[in-house]
Amino acid sequence: MIQIQDVHKSFGDLEVLKGVDLDVDKGEVVSIIGGSGSGKSTLLYCINAIEDIQQGRIVVDEIDVHAKATNQNKLRQKLGMVFQQWNSFPHLTVLENTSLAPQIVLKKSKKEAIELAKYELNHVGLGDKFDVYPTRMSGGQQQRLAIARALAMRPDYMLFDEVTSALDPELVGEVLDTLRMLRDDGMTMICVTHEIGFAREVSDKVAFFHQGIIEEMGPPEHVISNPQKETTQKFLSKVLH
Amino acid sequence: MGISFFTPLSWNDSGFILTGVLNTIYISVLAIVVGTILGLIVGFLRAEANRFVNSLMGSVLDILRSVPLIIQLILFSTYIGAMGHPLNPFVSGSIVLSLYTMAFMGEVFRGGFESVQKPMIVTARSLGMSYWQALRYIRLPIGLRAVFPSWLGVALSVIKDSALVSVIGYMELLRTSEQLISRTQQPLEILIGVGIFYFIISYPLSLYGKYMERKMAI
Amino acid sequence: MLCEGVSMEYQFHWNIVFNKMPQLLNGAFVTLHVSVLAMLIGIAIAVLLAIGKMSDSKAISFIPTVWVEIARNTPALFQIYMAYFGLGAFGIHLSPYVAVLSALIFVNAGYLTETFRGGFQAIPKTQYSASKSLGMSSVQVYRYIILPQMFRRIYHPLTNQFVWSILMSSLGILVGMNELSGETQRLQSLSFRTLEFFIVAAIMYYVITKFVLLSTSLVSKRIFKGDI
Ligand SMILES: Nc1ncnc2c1ncn2[C@@H]1O[C@H](COP(=O)(O)OP(=O)(O)OP(=O)(O)O)[C@@H](O)[C@H]1O
Ligand SMILES: [Mg+2]
Numbered sequence A: 001m002i003q004i005q006d007v008h009k010s011f012g013d014l015e016v017l018k019g020v021d022l023d024v025d026k027g028e029v030v031s032i033i034g035g036s037g038s039g040k041s042t043l044l045y046c047i048n049a050i051e052d053i054q055q056g057r058i059v060v061d062e063i064d065v066h067a068k069a070t071n072q073n074k075l076r077q078k079l080g081m082v083f084q085q086w087n088s089f090p091h092l093t094v095l096e097n098t099s100l101a102p103q104i105v106l107k108k109s110k111k112e113a114i115e116l117a118k119y120e121l122n123h124v125g126l127g128d129k130f131d132v133y134p135t136r137m138s139g140g141q142q143q144r145l146a147i148a149r150a151l152a153m154r155p156d157y158m159l160f161d162e163v164t165s166a167l168d169p170e171l172v173g174e175v176l177d178t179l180r181m182l183r184d185d186g187m188t189m190i191c192v193t194h195e196i197g198f199a200r201e202v203s204d205k206v207a208f209f210h211q212g213i214i215e216e217m218g219p220p221e222h223v224i225s226n227p228q229k230e231t232t233q234k235f236l237s238k239v240l241h
Numbered sequence B: 001m002g003i004s005f006f007t008p009l010s011w012n013d014s015g016f017i018l019t020g021v022l023n024t025i026y027i028s029v030l031a032i033v034v035g036t037i038l039g040l041i042v043g044f045l046r047a048e049a050n051r052f053v054n055s056l057m058g059s060v061l062d063i064l065r066s067v068p069l070i071i072q073l074i075l076f077s078t079y080i081g082a083m084g085h086p087l088n089p090f091v092s093g094s095i096v097l098s099l100y101t102m103a104f105m106g107e108v109f110r111g112g113f114e115s116v117q118k119p120m121i122v123t124a125r126s127l128g129m130s131y132w133q134a135l136r137y138i139r140l141p142i143g144l145r146a147v148f149p150s151w152l153g154v155a156l157s158v159i160k161d162s163a164l165v166s167v168i169g170y171m172e173l174l175r176t177s178e179q180l181i182s183r184t185q186q187p188l189e190i191l192i193g194v195g196i197f198y199f200i201i202s203y204p205l206s207l208y209g210k211y212m213e214r215k216m217a218i
Numbered sequence C: 001m002l003c004e005g006v007s008m009e010y011q012f013h014w015n016i017v018f019n020k021m022p023q024l025l026n027g028a029f030v031t032l033h034v035s036v037l038a039m040l041i042g043i044a045i046a047v048l049l050a051i052g053k054m055s056d057s058k059a060i061s062f063i064p065t066v067w068v069e070i071a072r073n074t075p076a077l078f079q080i081y082m083a084y085f086g087l088g089a090f091g092i093h094l095s096p097y098v099a100v101l102s103a104l105i106f107v108n109a110g111y112l113t114e115t116f117r118g119g120f121q122a123i124p125k126t127q128y129s130a131s132k133s134l135g136m137s138s139v140q141v142y143r144y145i146i147l148p149q150m151f152r153r154i155y156h157p158l159t160n161q162f163v164w165s166i167l168m169s170s171l172g173i174l175v176g177m178n179e180l181s182g183e184t185q186r187l188q189s190l191s192f193r194t195l196e197f198f199i200v201a202a203i204m205y206y207v208i209t210k211f212v213l214l215s216t217s218l219v220s221k222r223i224f225k226g227d228i
Helices: A040-047 A072-078 A094-104 A110-123 A139-151 A169-185 A196-202 A230-240 B011-048 B051-066 B069-082 B089-115 B118-126 B131-168 B173-184 B187-217 C015-019 C021-053 C058-073 C076-084 C086-090 C096-121 C125-133 C138-175 C180-191 C194-223
Strands: A002-011 A014-024 A029-034 A055-060 A079-082 A157-161 A188-192 A205-210 A213-218
Touching: A002 A040, A014 A040, A014 A055, A014 A213, A029 A040, A029 A196, A040 A055, A040 A157, A040 A188, A072 A079, A072 B118, A079 A139, A079 B118, A094 A110, A094 A139, A094 B131, A110 A139, A139 A157, A139 A169, A169 A188, A169 A196, A196 A230, A205 A230, A213 A230, B011 B051, B011 B089, B011 B131, B011 B173, B051 B089, B051 C194, B069 B089, B069 B131, B069 C138, B069 C194, B089 B131, B118 B131, B131 B173, B131 B187, B131 C076, B131 C138, B173 B187, B173 C076, B187 C058, B187 C076, B187 C086, C015 C021, C015 C194, C021 C058, C021 C096, C021 C138, C021 C180, C021 C194, C058 C096, C076 C086, C076 C096, C076 C138, C096 C138, C125 C138, C138 C180, C138 C194, C180 C194
Parallel strands: A029 A188, A029 A205, A079 A157, A157 A188
Antiparallel strands: A002 A014, A002 A055, A205 A213
């Protein structure tokens, strides 16, 4: 379970998160929507200990993410993350991209790591691309590779940051299908997304971000189909039309 | 016909020429290896350092790139001599040529490290890799690949610049040919031979560099 | 020749050097002189070579290709020796100044040929057709569209080549030329203050190259507004 309690985060003088509270239970899918610059990505970065925080607490399975004693490399093994840009490692084949971290981080044997990588690649539909270099693949394929690469670490949670935003429209579907599949597998996920329809369809909970706080949160039937706050209504009417 | 003081070039000279050739190759390879290792360290430190340290290192290295190599060679060997610890030409020459190479390699590698963008590193870290693992498995291989053509360019210029070490008395190819020239008075033949030697080392490598550059541009 | 007066505690004497400052400055002037000339003539030749190299005729592009490859793949010192000693075999005896100048011209022309060719080819063909479609004549297209863009691209390589010429003209020391290094060598041999003289020469080279880089970058900020 991920518990986010009163988190404040600033970059210099700019306060980006102004007291965020959010709980994510095991097996839950939470979508985060909101305008550009509202702090959605920053929150994911804070959960993954890529950014530190100034106030509040983030606890992942009883581990305080930002406590001094926490081994953040170890913590990140629990949390898979996929970014808007897929950042494939260009010098490694698809299989090597996926099996590298299990080998050097989880210290699995090469054979084991490759088994694991093959399994996850098959899972996301890249079973025929093992020996291809990722720069030769489409954006959608590379984004699925990024998902498989994160999954091969056997994380307990997945964080997705606008994973379809940099894709050509015709490639969005295959990546969203992969996310649906993960949800069906029971993966706990936090998805920052601009795909409102997708958020409504897959989420147990939707959080609407506005200027560094969660303005409105609840099941998608409420937040998306029947928003109470004016800012939420404004935002939705902008993105839905 | 009087007796000539000059004896023409003959097969007996081949051993002498070969020494020059080997010495040229020897000191060039040494300077490239040492310069590459030092340049890698310098480039990494510069890519990681804050702006102040970075520009400090930059201006020190800049001196090595703004003073002619020949002056550096003369200054270094004179200085060492004046301090009472003369070194043989090979050692002095290798030290100066290596540091000179380092200054250029440092820039090349800094560019390489900086070409690996932050998001790529964040991605590696998000997979649980430590700072050093991300460096070893992601930044280093990607950065090194990107700068290979530039690295080769610097290495080739070092091979050519190694000719200058003759100034402080190292018996590399150009100096051996100088001595042959003063004995045989056949400058053209000997110099052309020297030119061909450099050309057959440098030209294929430069073609390879161009090929790699084109391949990577795609 | 270079290492005299070995003593454990070296005493620096700067006065001798400062007394010779006029000669050193004169040497620096010759250095700049030969480098500027080598650049100007090198550029002129490189333009011709670049045009030749882009020719479809193998016979025409052959000479520029050979020139470029020899210039790029042999040491500058070799080229200076060729000019100074090698040409003697043909009865051509050049003065040190002319020998160094010719060698620098040869190398500059070789490197700049590739610079010009690259700069020209980097401009998309569509620029040409777009300008034509606006009704410009071919001359106008080159004058207003192609050449200005090309100049931006080659400006930086040109300044680098100029700095390289300044640094490489120091090889004049080996053929007894009176540019900064040769002059330094001559002066120190009269006084045996090798270290002092070469330290001052090193500083002068540093100042000259910094000055050149600084002024060219100031100029580029003035003349290149907008991108690139
Ligand atoms: N490393 C940083 N340093 C300084 N400011 C930053 C940094 N990262 C983000 N910001 C600022 O923090 C604010 C929130 O950024 P964030 O990326 O979290 O927004 P977002 O909600 O993800 O927006 P988008 O939908 O555009 O991705 C923005 O104003 C951004 O400029
Ligand atoms: Mg974002």
